[in-house]
Amino acid sequence: MKKTLCLYFQVHQPYRLRQYRFFDIGKNHDYFDEFTNKTIMGRVASRCYIPANRIILDLIKEFDGAFRVAYSISGIALEQMEQFAPAALESFQELARTGHVEFLAETYSHSLSSLISPRKFKDQIKVHVKAVEQYFGQKPKTFRNTELIYSDTIGEMVGGMGFTTMLTEGARHIMGWKSPDYLYVNALNPKLKLLLRNFRLSDDIAFRFSNKSWADWPLTAEKYAGWIAGALEKDDIVNIFMDYESFGEHQPASSGIFDFLKAMPGMILHHTNLEILTPSQAADKHQPIAPLNVPYAISWADEERDISAWLGNELQSEAFKNLYKIEDQVRQSNDPDLQRDFRRLQASDHFYYMCTKFFSDGDVHKYFNPYDTPYEAFINYMNVLSDITLRATKK
Amino acid sequence: MFGWEFPPHISGGLGTACDGLTRGLAKHNVQVLFVMPSASGDEDQSAVRIINASDVAAFETREEARQLFEKVQFLKVTSNLIPYLGPDEFEEKVDLEREKEWNEFRISFGQKFKFSGKYGKNLMEEVMRYALVASAIAHKNQFDVIHAHDWLTYMAGIAAKRVSGKPLVVHVHATEYDRSGENINTQVYDLERRGMEAADRVIAVSNLTRNTIITRYHIDPSKVITVHNAVDFSTVEDREITRGVPEKIVTFLGRITFQKGPEYFIEAAYKVLQKTKDVRFVMAGSGDLFNRAIRRVAKLGISPHFHFTGFLRGEDVKNMFAYSDVYVMPSVSEPFGISPLEAMRANVPTIISKQSGVAEVLRHAIKVDFWDVNAMADAIYGLLTYPALSAMTVRCGLEEVNALKWDNAALKVKEIYESVTEEK
Numbered sequence: 123m124k125k126t127l128c129l130y131f132q133v134h135q136p137y138r139l140r141q142y143r144f145f146d147i148g149k150n151h152d153y154f155d156e157f158t159n160k161t162i163m164g165r166v167a168s169r170c171y172i173p174a175n176r177i178i179l180d181l182i183k184e185f186d187g188a189f190r191v192a193y194s195i196s197g198i199a200l201e202q203m204e205q206f207a208p209a210a211l212e213s214f215q216e217l218a219r220t221g222h223v224e225f226l227a228e229t230y231s232h233s234l235s236s237l238i239s240p241r242k243f244k245d246q247i248k249v250h251v252k253a254v255e256q257y258f259g260q261k262p263k264t265f266r267n268t269e270l271i272y273s274d275t276i277g278e279m280v281g282g283m284g285f286t287t288m289l290t291e292g293a294r295h296i297m298g299w300k301s302p303d304y305l306y307v308n309a310l311n312p313k314l315k316l317l318l319r320n321f322r323l324s325d326d327i328a329f330r331f332s333n334k335s336w337a338d339w340p341l342t343a344e345k346y347a348g349w350i351a352g353a354l355e356k357d358d359i360v361n362i363f364m365d366y367e368s369f370g371e372h373q374p375a376s377s378g379i380f381d382f383l384k385a386m387p388g389m390i391l392h393h394t395n396l397e398i399l400t401p402s403q404a405a406d407k408h409q410p411i412a413p414l415n416v417p418y419a420i421s422w423a424d425e426e427r428d429i430s431a432w433l434g435n436e437l438q439s440e441a442f443k444n445l446y447k448i449e450d451q452v453r454q455s456n457d458p459d460l461q462r463d464f465r466r467l468q469a470s471d472h473f474y475y476m477c478t479k480f481f482s483d484g485d486v487h488k489y490f491n492p493y494d495t496p497y498e499a500f501i502n503y504m505n506v507l508s509d510i511t512l513r514a515t516k517k
Numbered sequence: 518m519f520g521w522e523f524p525p526h527i528s529g530g531l532g533t534a535c536d537g538l539t540r541g542l543a544k545h546n547v548q549v550l551f552v553m554p555s556a557s558g559d560e561d562q563s564a565v566r567i568i569n570a571s572d573v574a575a576f577e578t579r580e581e582a583r584q585l586f587e588k589v590q591f592l593k594v595t596s597n598l599i600p601y602l603g604p605d606e607f608e609e610k611v612d613l614e615r616e617k618e619w620n621e622f623r624i625s626f627g628q629k630f631k632f633s634g635k636y637g638k639n640l641m642e643e644v645m646r647y648a649l650v651a652s653a654i655a656h657k658n659q660f661d662v663i664h665a666h667d668w669l670t671y672m673a674g675i676a677a678k679r680v681s682g683k684p685l686v687v688h689v690h691a692t693e694y695d696r697s698g699e700n701i702n703t704q705v706y707d708l709e710r711r712g713m714e715a716a717d718r719v720i721a722v723s724n725l726t727r728n729t730i731i732t733r734y735h736i737d738p739s740k741v742i743t744v745h746n747a748v749d750f751s752t753v754e755d756r757e758i759t760r761g762v763p764e765k766i767v768t769f770l771g772r773i774t775f776q777k778g779p780e781y782f783i784e785a786a787y788k789v790l791q792k793t794k795d796v797r798f799v800m801a802g803s804g805d806l807f808n809r810a811i812r813r814v815a816k817l818g819i820s821p822h823f824h825f826t827g828f829l830r831g832e833d834v835k836n837m838f839a840y841s842d843v844y845v846m847p848s849v850s851e852p853f854g855i856s857p858l859e860a861m862r863a864n865v866p867t868i869i870s871k872q873s874g875v876a877e878v879l880r881h882a883i884k885v886d887f888w889d890v891n892a893m894a895d896a897i898y899g900l901l902t903y904p905a906l907s908a909m910t911v912r913c914g915l916e917e918v919n920a921l922k923w924d925n926a927a928l929k930v931k932e933i934y935e936s937v938t939e940e941k
Binding site for chain 1: 788791792880881883884891894895896898899902903904905906908909910913
């Protein structure tokens, strides 16, 4: 039986907040920095989404369907793409029409709701599933949670909603001696199959590709395909999961990342015992080897691979708790603007900006952060939250 | 080491810094001979030996005076204030004027000058005489490096260097631009610049000050090194205070002068009070903008919620911190700034201006531009309104402040000493 390489790319952009002062509370309900959001979406579309999609489309044609990929595009990224970069959205739709691209489900807002509110979590997944059907004409069978956050109970909820496969991190502290390169199942619901990210091989591209002090620089497609083939001599599936923005944005075009992307699939398919499948195909094909026990939530972030980047300090906990206090009122209101703003405020990014870990563990956090300090991020967010709370409780 | 003051008799942060630094140096086995113009005898000499310049005779014999005066001829004080010649100009006249000058200095052998060690009217004269005595001290003592703190002692440092040939390190705790904005006293500026130029190394208390030294004084960047100040808090401050008012209290504590930015605090208070009346503002301190501050507060109509305490000292300062829910230091220009550290030690969440040196070493204080009154008001409101914010800044701030040790700063200073003695 052939061994499998599975490629999945995450596409997400938050609605960044504008500077919202306390004088605005109760007066001004315009929270988002349209100029910045538009600028960033436009930049990422032209540097990453459009050129990378072009290459993916050519590869699908070149290998006549033997090359496949999967994407998850958050609902709020889809909204912004439609608003600010329609050409990028069209290029994703074109990929969908080839029939060789799988679109996954996630929470519409790229939220952390799985950690606090099962009802909100399920609601948001349903909204996202609807959006995927509407934009890409597919009903997702595979689920990926925000930042690959996963625990036994989260998996159980996802399985209960009818998803057959879920993606998460092959976190070292969970795996121990076990390899992430096999199919596993949820510990509470064995019907839900788990694909685990091979973080070493994924980060070789996502983080290390252009790092000249890395011993393996420069990374060629041939060398990389050799590593994949080596891992698959024994194991079943290598899962390469990363931010799509790695191509052209985090790793600039000048680093040769696009040439790498063009050449890599051919190098893989050159090995006759290897194939490239989407997550749901990979999960159908292989036999699960064991249930995976994950009592506490894991993620794909930082060294800790836990949720401390979003809920690791008291600022984050306070903001998070207060956000979901108004969940019921927002749900019951018939105010679409209020509901839309509430969705946007749930994006995990807002909590990431309040992370104090970046003082020590920094570069990645700093790259993504529009605020100078976590305290500024907190003050700004709480001012907005005060206003939306007034709106929600007035109703 | 030449200083101007040393605890317990201090008027500013300079004496405290000298104390902390010398203790730190002692731990790293650096012996310090500390010269100050007027010692009282009750200074703690466990870590340093203090020389009182007032007790030192400038010259014992005519021959010694001749020798020293050759080397320190750049000093000239004609009247009780200031006129001051550069060495080139001076050289031409030196033979003619030497005798006259001696008279002007009123030097007689074995005479001691009585320094006030204060910052009074005859400051310039004292600075020059201090330098003269410094040359005598340099002649009589053995040492490897000369270290001079702030412009008052730079002339002493230069004189000691000329007499002994030992390397000179000048330590900039503040510049004339910090004290006066753009309206600088050019005599003070000249003294500062000459001290920095003559020095083998210049130590700045922050990168902010280092930049000023490089851009305003045109000093070679390669010899200007930042060593951040530190604090050594021996006790934990946790005092019980009964409050007279139910509202939260936001405090400004410092001199009410241009440098400290009091007007920005008032404007921010006005903005916060438009949103909530559940807060009181206190401006503690005195200074040349005191009356203007009161008038501005009255004009804005916020006097019922804005209070002035006048100058506070000792226990009252500690009580004021204990009363406070938020401490704000809106300084326009602050080479370092110790008071936020005192506030943080007293568990008060702190807002500091980005134009302060202390902002370079603190992560758990909220930082705003001094002129950005909106951001300042927003930060005050946030600390008053969102409990997690104050809780976290207090908890992490205390840890952070306790980690700023003079030991570490002194080690950097010692390395600087080692580098200049190797070059010689």
